[in-house]
Structure formats: C-alpha cells, structure tokens
Amino acid sequence: MPAYRLPSPYDRPPLRRRASGFALALGVNLGLLLILLTLGVIPLPERNPSRTLVVDFIPESHARAQAVRTAAARPHKPVPKPPPIVLPVKPTITPPPQARPDKPKPWIEMSSSEMAAADVRNLPKGDSSEGDSEEVGRGPHGEVLYAADWAREPTSAEISGYWPRNAPSGWGLVACKTIAGNRVDDCIELEQSPLGSHFATAVRQMAWQFHVKPPRKGGHALVGSWVRILLEVNQRDE
Numbered sequence: 425m426p427a428y429r430l431p432s433p434y435d436r437p438p439l440r441r442r443a444s445g446f447a448l449a450l451g452v453n454l455g456l457l458l459i460l461l462t463l464g465v466i467p468l469p470e471r472n473p474s475r476t477l478v479v480d481f482i483p484e485s486h487a488r489a490q491a492v493r494t495a496a497a498r499p500h501k502p503v504p505k506p507p508p509i510v511l512p513v514k515p516t517i518t519p520p521p522q523a524r525p526d527k528p529k530p531w532i533e534m535s536s537s538e539m540a541a542a543d544v545r546n547l548p549k550g551d552s553s554e555g556d557s558e559e560v561g562r563g564p565h566g567e568v569l570y571a572a573d574w575a576r577e578p579t580s581a582e583i584s585g586y587w588p589r590n591a592p593s594g595w596g597l598v599a600c601k602t603i604a605g606n607r608v609d610d611c612i613e614l615e616q617s618p619l620g621s622h623f624a625t626a627v628r629q630m631a632w633q634f635h636v637k638p639p640r641k642g643g644h645a646l647v648g649s650w651v652r653i654l655l656e657v658n659q660r661d662e
Contacts, residue, residue, distance in 0.1 A: 557639035563599055563650035564612055570639035572651040575606040578634060586630040587657055588622060595656040596623035600631055602638040602647055614652070627655045 557570040597615040600608035611631045616624035631653065638647045 555643065556641050557646075557651075560652050563601075567650050569599060569650050569652050570646075572600075572653045573637045573639075574635065575637045576635040578630070578655070582630060582633050583655075583657065586626040588626065591621060591623070591657075592618065593656075593658045594618055594621050594623045595654060596625070596627035597652065597654050598624060598627045598631060599650055599652050600634075600636070601650050602636065604647055606635045606637055607632075608634055608636050608651065608653070611653075623655075623657070627653065 557573065559568055560571045561569040563569045594617050596613075598611045598613055600611040603609050608631055611628045613624035613628050616622070634653065636651060636653065638645045639649050639651060640646065
C-alpha cells in the first residue's frame with residue numbers, strides 16, 4: 425500500500441531554496457534598520473522644571489568645624505621679628521672739617537661793635553618831607569597843583585618869538601602837565617597881568633620849550649603831575 429509523504433523544502437529545487445533564504449535575511453535586516461531609524465525620531469518626554477525650594481540646614485557645629493578645618497589647611501606664614509634696637513653706649517658728634525688755613529674765607533669777620541655800627545636800622549632817619557614841592561592849588565581835573573621848579577630858565581630868544589611887541593611889563597600864569605625829560609605838555613591859561621595883554625596865551629604857546637623839574641613828594645619825582653608856571657617880563661630890563 426503506497427504511503428503519502430508531506431512535501432519537504434529539500435524537495436524543492438536548489439535555486440528556489442536559495443531565493444527564499446535570501447529574501448528572509450533581507451527582510452530581517454530591513455526590519456532592524458527601520459527600528460534603528462525610528463529610535464531617533466521618537467521625541468523623549470519633556471520634563472517639567474521643578475520649582476521646589478530645597479533648604480539645607482547645616483548644623484552650627486558642622487559649619488564651625490568646617491571653618492576650623494579650612495583655617496588649619498592654610499599655610500601659616502611666620503611673622504618676622506623686628507630687628508633689635510641697639511643704642512650707642514657713648515653717642516658722639518663728629519665735628520665738621522675745618523677749613524684749610526691757606527684758603528680765604530668767603531666772609532669778613534667783624535666784632536660785635538662793628539656789626540652794630542653797620543646795622544642799617546641804627547642809621548639816622550632823614551625827614552621824608554624834606555625837599556617836597558609846594559602845593560599851590562588844584563589842576564584842571566582836581567589834581568594837586570605844585571609850584572614849578574625850573575631846570576633851566578627860558579632865554580630871551582625863546583621868549584621874544586612869542587611875547588607881544590611893544591607890550592608893557594607884565595606876567596602870564598599857566599598850568600602844565602609834566603612829562604619825561606623835564607618837559608611839560610597840555611598847558612592851560614590861568615591868569616595874566618595886565619588884563620587883555622594876552623601874556624598867558626604867549627606863555628602857553630612857548631611852554632613846549634620850557635625845562636621844568638617834576639614835583640617831588642617823599643623823595644620821589646612825580647612825573648605826570650601838574651605844575652603852575654609863572655613867567656614875568658620887564659620890558660625895561662631888555
């Protein structure tokens with residue numbers, strides 16, 4: 425009696441067995457590759473940040489022990505001792521070197537009496553008002569007016585060119601401002617005699633050639649001050 429047997433893979437042709445095994449291996453590899461690729465795509469679940477306040481209570485003894493250990497771990501620097509102070513037994517002062525006898529001294533030796541005689545404070549003081557010019561009034565702007573002191577009196581030639589001809593004897597009075605070089609400027613007419621003789625005008629016009637000293641006050645020349653100049657002419661003396 426013939427027996428019935430199930431078909432076996434080995435009954436297949438060799439080419440079909442190889443193709444099915446290659447397909448199975450390829451399918452397994454593709455499945456593994458797909459699993460590996462999907463691992464990086466799936467996002468991890470987000471973790472919400474915790475807002476819980478955590479307070480760590482350290483015992484005081486523990487903190488003090490930690491501070492002691494930290495201080496002990498630090499290297500200690502030795503404190504330098506100050507140098508000892510040594511006082512001299514017999515302090516001495518070295519005298520300055522004496523000058524050589526052959527070298528001249530830069531000063532003059534004087535006795536106490538000679539020093540007192542040479543002191544300028546012991547010299548007699550002169551009168552500061554000696555030689556001061558006389559004040560005779562006020563200038564055109566309220567300045568002090570001093571009496572003029574001739575450095576050189578004007579000559580007849582200097583006067584004759586300005587004095588009126590055939591005029592009687594008389595005088596003219598002017599006020600002038602002193603300038604450097606014993607000269608005067610800015611003269612103004614004050615008085616004259618006789619009246620209407622124009623003598624003050626003549627004196628004012630010829631004053632540019634006058635030589636007048638500036639007034640003095642306290643031993644100083646006051647250049648720029650005002651002086652009063654009086655010029656008298658006697659026709660009988662000419």
